[in-house]
Amino acid sequence: MPRRKPPIWGGRLQELGMLLPACILIALFLLLPFLSSFEIALTNQRLIPRPVPVRFVGLGNFQQILTDSAFWTALWNVTRFTVMVLPIQCGFALAIALLLNQKLPFRNFFRGLFFLPAITSMVVVCVIWSTLFQYPTGPFNQIVGFLSFGLVSPIDWLGDPTWAMPSIVLLSAWQAYGFQMIVYLAGLQNIPETLYEAAELDGANAWQRFWNVTMPSLRQTHIFVLIITTIQAFKLFTQVNILTQGGPRGTTDTLVHYMFTAGFVDQRLGLASAVAILLFLIVLVVSLVQRFVVRDRR
Amino acid sequence: MSTVVSASTPSPVAKVSAKPDIGAIVKFVAVLIIALVVISPLFLLFVASLKPDRFQILADMGSFRAFWVSEPSLQNFTDIATFSGALPFGRYLVNSLIILFCTVLGGVFLNSMAAFVLAWGRLPGRAVVLTALIGLYIVPQESIVLPLLSLVNKVGLGDSFAAQILPWMASPLYIFLIYQFFIQVPRDIYDAATVDGASPFRIYWSVFLPLSLPVLATVAILLGIETWNQYLWPLMVTQTDYARPISVGIASFFGHDSVYWNSAMAASVMMMVPVLIFYLAFQKWFVSSFISSAVKG
Numbered sequence: 001m002p003r004r005k006p007p008i009w010g011g012r013l014q015e016l017g018m019l020l021p022a023c024i025l026i027a028l029f030l031l032l033p034f035l036s037s038f039e040i041a042l043t044n045q046r047l048i049p050r051p052v053p054v055r056f057v058g059l060g061n062f063q064q065i066l067t068d069s070a071f072w073t074a075l076w077n078v079t080r081f082t083v084m085v086l087p088i089q090c091g092f093a094l095a096i097a098l099l100l101n102q103k104l105p106f107r108n109f110f111r112g113l114f115f116l117p118a119i120t121s122m123v124v125v126c127v128i129w130s131t132l133f134q135y136p137t138g139p140f141n142q143i144v145g146f147l148s149f150g151l152v153s154p155i156d157w158l159g160d161p162t163w164a165m166p167s168i169v170l171l172s173a174w175q176a177y178g179f180q181m182i183v184y185l186a187g188l189q190n191i192p193e194t195l196y197e198a199a200e201l202d203g204a205n206a207w208q209r210f211w212n213v214t215m216p217s218l219r220q221t222h223i224f225v226l227i228i229t230t231i232q233a234f235k236l237f238t239q240v241n242i243l244t245q246g247g248p249r250g251t252t253d254t255l256v257h258y259m260f261t262a263g264f265v266d267q268r269l270g271l272a273s274a275v276a277i278l279l280f281l282i283v284l285v286v287s288l289v290q291r292f293v294v295r296d297r298r
Numbered sequence: 299m300s301t302v303v304s305a306s307t308p309s310p311v312a313k314v315s316a317k318p319d320i321g322a323i324v325k326f327v328a329v330l331i332i333a334l335v336v337i338s339p340l341f342l343l344f345v346a347s348l349k350p351d352r353f354q355i356l357a358d359m360g361s362f363r364a365f366w367v368s369e370p371s372l373q374n375f376t377d378i379a380t381f382s383g384a385l386p387f388g389r390y391l392v393n394s395l396i397i398l399f400c401t402v403l404g405g406v407f408l409n410s411m412a413a414f415v416l417a418w419g420r421l422p423g424r425a426v427v428l429t430a431l432i433g434l435y436i437v438p439q440e441s442i443v444l445p446l447l448s449l450v451n452k453v454g455l456g457d458s459f460a461a462q463i464l465p466w467m468a469s470p471l472y473i474f475l476i477y478q479f480f481i482q483v484p485r486d487i488y489d490a491a492t493v494d495g496a497s498p499f500r501i502y503w504s505v506f507l508p509l510s511l512p513v514l515a516t517v518a519i520l521l522g523i524e525t526w527n528q529y530l531w532p533l534m535v536t537q538t539d540y541a542r543p544i545s546v547g548i549a550s551f552f553g554h555d556s557v558y559w560n561s562a563m564a565a566s567v568m569m570m571v572p573v574l575i576f577y578l579a580f581q582k583w584f585v586s587s588f589i590s591s592a593v594k595g
Binding site: 010011014016017018021023029032036037040045099102103108111112113116119120121122123124127129130131132134139142235238241242256259260264280283287 | 408577
């Protein structure tokens with residue numbers, strides 16, 4: 001041990017000075033709003049305070065939400081979105097990752113190219129895709145018309161209750177698959193080459209190698225990708241807010257959009273905080289499932 | 299790592315032979331076609347932004363003319379730059395850059411300082427702080443924005459730059475990412491610095507910061523992308539053009555009777571270009587950043 005006496009108190013004060021700025025910001029802008037949302041959710045507080053005093057309403061907000069059919073529609077829509085987007089987005093990401101994991105000229109260039117949508121802002125994606133979805137002469141309608149020899153009449157993709165959500169799904173999957181793709185690429189690169197060599201010696205063909213070597217080795221990656229995509233899917237907002245405003249006829253209303261409308265548009269802060277808490281609980285449960293599943297197998 | 303390994307192992311003789319086999323060509327062409335189809339929407343955007351006539355943009359969209367511009371013009375961009383378009387996009391872009399610069403600079407600095415103390419400090423209660431941070435990481439931004447909005451309005455920070463910078467600078471995730479990097483630094487390095495009698499800040503500043511450029515770049519990239527693409531929060535907190543970022547500016551084109559497609563396209567390109575430049579310059583860093591956020595988050 002060095003005999004030299006370190007300036008303990010000065011040093012500790014300095015450490016405090018280094019730790020506090022970040023902690024104060026997090027306490028003020030994350031912890032405080034989070035804790036206060038539990039308090040606000042039990043009141044009838046408005047976003048812009050009224051002269052009327054704020055009243056304690058107990059679980060009234062939760063009761064109101066849970067008996068509101070629009071809330072259940074939003075929850076159902078977000079579930080529908082998740083169920084549709086998970087296989088499309090993750091399946092496409094895995095397929096591209098498998099292609100790009102092979103020996104290929106310009107492989108790094110392709111990896112860079114395929115990752116481009118992931119760094120594109122959702123707002124920009126909405127600008128592009130709203131032109132693709134144009135009714136009646138946009139590219140998608142042209143393709144549908146061409147493939148069906150003009151038999152299928154143009155579809156109002158974002159304005160038709162049947163097609164609005166699938167359209168949002170397609171656009172969202174296109175924007176976000178890049179992230180899952182690089183996670184899968186990282187997972188694929190961790191599979192030891194010897195496993196494939198052994199399988200080849202055993203006479204396994206490419207299909208068998210995929211199902212018996214690649215897929216089982218990717219188990220942890222699958223779990224991670226599914227969980228993170230689910231959490232992202234439940235937070236669906238930007239696309240819906242910009243392109244459909246939750247319509248047509250509420251078919252693309254989502255939890256966050258419901259919360260936004262209740263709290264920001266209708267100014268009912270108490271009600272919106274109750275939705276925020278439910279959203280937090282959903283995310284919490286999904287994360288806990290992940291911890292549980294991952295720990296279970298280790 | 300594994301790419302290095304596979305490159306150094308001698309490849310099978312068949313693959314070194316001069317004649318490329320037909321399967322490899324088919325595969326390459328397949329990847330090329332998929333890539334072109336997947337990336338074509340971005341290409342459409344860049345082409346359309348060079349067409350000043352918004353009705354022409356829509357008319358072209360339904361045919362292959364969407365991929366071609368016969369008389370490219372920068373009219374849309376000059377409109378934006380000279381503030382003479384439908385909305386002050388030049389202003390929105392500058393606002394976004396200010397918010398980005400302050401958030402990333404402050405975020406990298408504050409998060410790494412806190413992470414250093416948590417990893418190497420002697421302050422009592424560090425473990426408690428660390429546990430609390432990890433617990434808070436799970437709270438989604440969407441769950442706190444409305445109470446936060448009410449709070450920000452109460453203290454008179456509504457419609458300001460501060461309201462868009464301060465809440466997102468410090469973040470449990472980034473503190474944790476840097477913390478994980480710092481604890482892997484060998485003890486000897488820290489001890490050597492303390493023997494010299496350096497203060498904690500000195501050790502952090504002149505020993506640990508220079509060591510940790512990779513993780514700082516990761517945080518800067520992730521925080522930068524996140525800040526640049528923020529939508530929900532600025533949508534609620536900005537009421538005027540004063541501090542409005544470009545994302546909300548572009549979105550405000552929608553919902554009007556006639557969308558100014560030409561301006562919207564040009565503004566979208568301007569929103570993409572800064573990200574694209576950084577991405578092209580630091581592509582490897584971008585990809586590894588996203589992976590590290592995934593594996594550790």
